[in-house]
Amino acid sequence: xSTPKTRLTTFLEKCRNRIDADLExxxxxxGNGSDRLQQAMRYSVLGGGKRIRxxxxxxxxxxxxxxxxSAIVPACCLELIHxxxxxxxxxxxMDDDExxxxxxxxxxxxxxxxxxxxxxxxxxxxxxxxxxAPWLDNHTRLAMIRELASASxxxxxxxxxxxxxxxxxxxxxxxxxxxxxxHKTGALIAASVRxxxxxxxxxxxxxxxxxxxxxxxxxLAFQVQDDLLDVEGDTxxxxxxxxxxxxxxxxxxxxxxxTAGARDYLSQLLDASLASLEGFGTEGDILRDMAGYxxxxxx
Amino acid sequence: xSTPKTRLTTFLEKCRNRIDADLExxxxxxGNGSDRLQQAMRYSVLGGGKRIRxxxxxxxxxxxxxxxxSAIVPACCLELIHxxxxxxxxxxxMDDDExxxxxxxxxxxxxxxxxxxxxxxxxxxxxxxxxxAPWLDNHTRLAMIRELASASxxxxxxxxxxxxxxxxxxxxxxxxxxxxxxHKTGALIAASVRxxxxxxxxxxxxxxxxxxxxxxxxxLAFQVQDDLLDVEGDTxxxxxxxxxxxxxxxxxxxxxxxTAGARDYLSQLLDASLASLEGFGTEGDILRDMAGYxxxxxx
Numbered sequence: 001x002s003t004p005k006t007r008l009t010t011f012l013e014k015c016r017n018r019i020d021a022d023l024e025x026x027x028x029x030x031g032n033g034s035d036r037l038q039q040a041m042r043y044s045v046l047g048g049g050k051r052i053r054x055x056x057x058x059x060x061x062x063x064x065x066x067x068x069x070s071a072i073v074p075a076c077c078l079e080l081i082h083x084x085x086x087x088x089x090x091x092x093x094m095d096d097d098e099x100x101x102x103x104x105x106x107x108x109x110x111x112x113x114x115x116x117x118x119x120x121x122x123x124x125x126x127x128x129x130x131x132x133a134p135w136l137d138n139h140t141r142l143a144m145i146r147e148l149a150s151a152s153x154x155x156x157x158x159x160x161x162x163x164x165x166x167x168x169x170x171x172x173x174x175x176x177x178x179x180x181x182x183h184k185t186g187a188l189i190a191a192s193v194r195x196x197x198x199x200x201x202x203x204x205x206x207x208x209x210x211x212x213x214x215x216x217x218x219x220l221a222f223q224v225q226d227d228l229l230d231v232e233g234d235t236x237x238x239x240x241x242x243x244x245x246x247x248x249x250x251x252x253x254x255x256x257x258x259t260a261g262a263r264d265y266l267s268q269l270l271d272a273s274l275a276s277l278e279g280f281g282t283e284g285d286i287l288r289d290m291a292g293y294x295x296x297x298x299x
Numbered sequence: 300x301s302t303p304k305t306r307l308t309t310f311l312e313k314c315r316n317r318i319d320a321d322l323e324x325x326x327x328x329x330g331n332g333s334d335r336l337q338q339a340m341r342y343s344v345l346g347g348g349k350r351i352r353x354x355x356x357x358x359x360x361x362x363x364x365x366x367x368x369s370a371i372v373p374a375c376c377l378e379l380i381h382x383x384x385x386x387x388x389x390x391x392x393m394d395d396d397e398x399x400x401x402x403x404x405x406x407x408x409x410x411x412x413x414x415x416x417x418x419x420x421x422x423x424x425x426x427x428x429x430x431x432a433p434w435l436d437n438h439t440r441l442a443m444i445r446e447l448a449s450a451s452x453x454x455x456x457x458x459x460x461x462x463x464x465x466x467x468x469x470x471x472x473x474x475x476x477x478x479x480x481x482h483k484t485g486a487l488i489a490a491s492v493r494x495x496x497x498x499x500x501x502x503x504x505x506x507x508x509x510x511x512x513x514x515x516x517x518x519l520a521f522q523v524q525d526d527l528l529d530v531e532g533d534t535x536x537x538x539x540x541x542x543x544x545x546x547x548x549x550x551x552x553x554x555x556x557x558t559a560g561a562r563d564y565l566s567q568l569l570d571a572s573l574a575s576l577e578g579f580g581t582e583g584d585i586l587r588d589m590a591g592y593x594x595x596x597x598x
Binding site: 030032033034036037038041084088091093094111112113114116117119120121123124125127128131132138139141142145146149150152153154155156158159160161162163165166183 | 329331332333335336337340383387390392393410411412413415416418419420422423424426427430431437438440441444445448449451452453454455457458459460461462464465482
């Protein structure tokens with residue numbers, strides 16, 4: 001009998017291998033276009049990463065009794081959107097980061113113009129691939145495109161990044177901080193779970209609602225843990241300079257609630273996230289494990 | 300009886316008013332997200348512009364006997380993609396332009412980070428809107444999303460921008476210059492015509508093929524005329540500094556063929572573009588007028 005740790009480890013490893021193989025295929029270079037641009041796209045996407053969003057997508061598909069095969073392309077598209085957002089966030093005009101996942105960021109490894117274009121093209125690729133996702137009917141593909149656009153656009157992820165930039169050096173209330181994170185990271189994490197659930201043509205409104213609550217609390221938990229890691233983590237483990245949020249006077253959960261308060265809040269979010277899965281049997285176990293993993297991760 | 304000039308002028312004005320009204324509606328600000336980001340999106344899209352891509356889309360819909368209503372949303376999405384590409388092209392890391400359509404470029408009017416994000420969000424909005432375009436069935440929406448992604452991604456427009464950046468200061472052959480333009484501007488112009496044609500569920504392969512030839516020759520003609528305007532035009536009329544390509548040592552048609560050679564080539568392209576429309580009756584007249592307009596325009 002496997003313990004939750006090894007069950008999750010097995011799932012994450014299998015998921016990462018499968019997603020990486022698919023991303024590698026989708027990003028194979030072509031004689032057309034610009035070689036350098038395509039190299040930058042590959043560098044940004046294939047340079048490691050935990051593939052948490054694809055894993056959530058596959059785990060949500062499993063939770064609604066769906067074969068993982070139908071969730072592979074949506075899972076890859078979520079990762080492409082995530083990768084594009086990281087490239088642009090790291091640019092000098094934005095967070096100005098030189099290190100990501102322990103490697104040079106894209107604009108350092110290539111140049112700023114190529115990094116901007118690589119991000120642009122990865123976003124395009126995500127929508128293009130979703131429009132031809134195998135195993136899914138036309139109705140489902142369109143529902144996924146609408147969901148992904150809504151979660152990643154000006155009222156979702158990109159809007160959150162804009163709010164984040166406006167917040168540097170300002171003091172925020174906990175409500176304002178939460179609004180920023182709901183947009184910046186929460187929306188795409190919620191979309192990851194919802195896209196997985198949408199692979200089942202017979203998914204019920206109740207199931208979608210429960211999984212949305214799950215993903216929203218998980219998304220916030222993910223951010224609280226991220227902030228805690230920035231205060232408590234180790235640069236070599238987290239892959240970016242520890243203390244970088246503090247150095248930029250970015251508002252964080254620990255700065256507003258204290259470290260102990262942030263830990264308490266994280267624990268409440270974990271409870272709420274698990275409670276939302278009560279209607280699911282063992283088919284929801286991977287999602288339960290994922291919630292535990294997000295709050296316990298060290299990088 | 301109206302002459303071609305007034306027929307086209309009437310069509311372009313009607314089209315611009317209709318598209319601008321629809322874009323205004325799609326970009327209405329919301330209490331959610333970031334106000335500044337949404338202002339930057341509006342500034343970039345609603346600041347004038349000839350709306351040539353939407354006009355081509357509507358004219359192509361008319362050429363296949365389709366009501367313009369079904370082409371409005373695709374036409375707006377083409378303009379959103381075009382607007383996002385202009386914002387990013389103007390950035391300091393790219394063409395570093397401070398003037399566009401006679402106004403400050405987005406990163407000058409706002410800031411660089413906001414400009415990057417506004418471009419990102421406009422791209423997202425284009426795919427999101429296309430996924431819910433009224434009057435079109437699911438199959439057509441998906442075909443349009445695939446077409447738009449292919450034309451604007453790393454093997455289309457963004458790939459062309461990367462090739463363009465790599466070409467600055469290098470000497471190119473006419474074939475290399477043409478490859479760059481086919482990607483950078485040609486692909487989206489071709490998509491504008493093809494999306495218009497796809498609004499007709501019964502469009503034939505022959506019609507699509509003829510319109511593709513039309514749009515490809517028109518796209519090249521557009522670029523040759525752009526290059527000629529940069530050599531011969533007037534800053535106050537073209538809305539950007541005259542001679543800016545020459546100042547950056549960008550390869551152009553006049554620099555490779557001479558001004559007279561470029562004019563000859565432009566005339567050949569116009570002939571080829573009109574010849575491709577031979578199978579169309581009066582319903583193709585606006586497309587014919589558009590071809591004449593593109594080569595005769597002064598800005």
